[in-house]
Amino acid sequence: TPVPDDDPAGVPDDWAGGDDAAETGRDGPFVTTSEGVAVPDEGTVDRVQDALRAAERGLIVAGPADQGLSADSLERLASATGFPVLADPLSDLRFGPHVDRLDVPVCGGYDGYLGSDSVEQWGDPDVVVRFGASPTSKPLRQYLRDADCRQFLVDPTGGWSEAEFTATDLLVADPDATADALAGETLDGVAASWREQFARAERVHWDAVDDTTAETYWEGGVLSDVAALAPDPATLFVSNSMPIRDMDRFGRPRDADLTVLGNRGASGIDGITSTALGAGSATADPLVLVTGDLAYYHDMNGLLALGRCAVDATVVLINNDGGGIFHMLPIDDHPTFEDQFRTPHGLDFEPTEALYSLEFERVADRRQFRERFAESVRADGTQVIEVQFDAGDSHAVRDRLAEQVAETLAGD
Ligand SMILES: Cc1ncc(C[n+]2csc(CCOP(=O)(O)OP(=O)(O)O)c2C)c(N)n1
Structure with missing residues (x-):
């Protein structure tokens, strides 16, 4: 098909009109992006610390995240608060050296026991600090939805990324910077029985998984x-x-x-x-x-x-x-x-x-x-x-x- 103005000799040598970048491409990206780190201000840190310090039944929930809360910062926050950790498999915190190093339980079986009557009798958590997106686990999402408690959702994008809309406080700040700032003081007022309830539920769950899987x-x-x-x-x-x-x-x-x-x-x-x-x-x-x-x-x-x-x-x-x-x-x-x-x-x-x-x-x-x-x-x-x-x-x-x-x- 004849094309108007088509050059039978092919692409002319001077097609780039002297623009080297058009011929060779750029050295580097078109736009250089520098990202900052949003750090919570002092007043916010004090306010959240007060809530964590007063908690008898606190939890840390790590939801799905890419480059979210690091294991080091999780360790610092969990050690400072004594809160059990519920770690989604997509949080990058379900597995790693912190699992054995931490004194608080790092829980992975909650999807199997949170909906049970026994857990209901433990009472609601009074404070939850959440990182990442809404958890994969529906029982956990429902547990958070039904809990009458303060829920801090740390989300650097301010996207309010949760399915059940249960957060009471949105902290638009970097997860590590927030966890590290909160962990600057010991906040551990958690009842030992609360931690032990989660630790026991985990033992019961994993024993049952092992037994079932050995037989079936x-x-x-x-x-x-x-x-x-x-x-x-x-x-x-x-x-x-x-x-x-x-x-x-x-x-x-x-x-x-x-x-x-x-x-x-x-x-x-x-x-x-x-x-x-x-x-x-x-x-x-x-x-x-x-x-x-x-x-x-x-x-x-x-x-x-x-x-x-x-x-x-x-x-x-x-x-x-x-x-x-x-x-x-x-x-x-x-x-x-x-x-x-x-x-x-x-x-x-x-x-x-x-x-x-x-x-x-x-x-x-x-x-x-x-x-x-x-x-x-x-x-x-x-x-x-x-x-x-x-x-x-x-x-x-x-x-x-x-x-x-x-x-x-x-x-x-
Ligand atoms: C592109 C697309 N089409 C349809 C669905 C709806 N869907 C959700 S789960 C699922 C079944 C997936 O089957 P399989 O991968 O065999 O896993 P199984 O359910 O057996 O665990 C389908 C079709 C989807 N999620 N994505």
């Missing part, structure tokens, strides 16, 4: 094993739907440098594999991706990045043939449930081995899974370890486990 091969047990067996350091990318919920409830805090990443938000399960492999290409840590079968299927093209971006990964593929999460909806006995909600596909993912030059292995039990996982995280290349489950059975195990924890907590 189930989805939650896989997440528990992944958190326990991941090498130190490691980057764990956990898909939406049940994997992140199971990591939240069954990923036990430990002294290991585990960076847990997720992709929760408007894009849903779109691009899980691509995001995980992108994260893997930006770190020297071993990369583990835990994904459901629909998420794996949805972004199978993303596996091309394994070769293109030279990433090695351990992919734990939890195949329950469809969206297992939908069993949690009250429509799981409706005639449309299978076709329109669970959407089983019956796909065999083994051919992704040849397509994307990876190693695919289907394991049959927990022992095999643990062995293959431990080998894979040390091995070169990418291994997809498929574990197959019936989603309904795994939900029944989750329910039984929560009941067992509630019963034990209710006993002496």
Whole structure:
């Protein structure tokens, strides 16, 4: 098609009109950005410290955050206040050396026990200091929503990023600067019994998880094993739907440098594999991706990045043939449930081995899974370890486990 003024000789030599930058690009970014650190003023620090000092039942809640509160500042604040810490898996504070170093409990099992009658009898917290976004855990969000207490939300962007709108005070300041300023004085007026209640609930929860997982091969047990067996350091990318919920409830805090990443938000399960492999290409840590079968299927093209971006990964593929999460909806006995909600596909993912030059292995039990996982995280290349489950059975195990924890907590 003839184009008016088209030059048959191609792009003229002087196309840039003498502008070197147009030809060679700039040296450096177009805009240089310098970020400041918002520090809370003295009056605010005094005011918050007064509230923390007066608290008998205080809590620190670390929600999902990228480059949020650091472990060092958390340690300082938790030591100064004596408040138990509830650490979301996406807060970057569920795992790390502070877990063993701190005298206060760093809790990771709260999703499994906060809704129980026993916890209700402990009474509401009187002060909560929150960092990051709204927690992944629905029981924790509801606990915070229902608690009649002062809630300080530290949010450097002032975005009021919470789902339940329960904060009473928004502190628009840097998380570390705020925690460090508050920790400048000892504020520990917390009742020892409050700390012990959380410590005991954690013991009961993790004992129940260990016992159940020793007896039963189930989805939650896989997440528990992944958190326990991941090498130190490691980057764990956990898909939406049940994997992140199971990591939240069954990923036990430990002294290991585990960076847990997720992709929760408007894009849903779109691009899980691509995001995980992108994260893997930006770190020297071993990369583990835990994904459901629909998420794996949805972004199978993303596996091309394994070769293109030279990433090695351990992919734990939890195949329950469809969206297992939908069993949690009250429509799981409706005639449309299978076709329109669970959407089983019956796909065999083994051919992704040849397509994307990876190693695919289907394991049959927990022992095999643990062995293959431990080998894979040390091995070169990418291994997809498929574990197959019936989603309904795994939900029944989750329910039984929560009941067992509630019963034990209710006993002496
Ligand atoms: C792009 C996109 N489409 C649809 C959804 C709705 N959705 C939420 S969870 C889910 C099921 C995911 O299934 P799977 O990855 O197998 O995990 P499981 O539910 O079995 O844990 C779906 C389809 C979504 N989040 N994102």
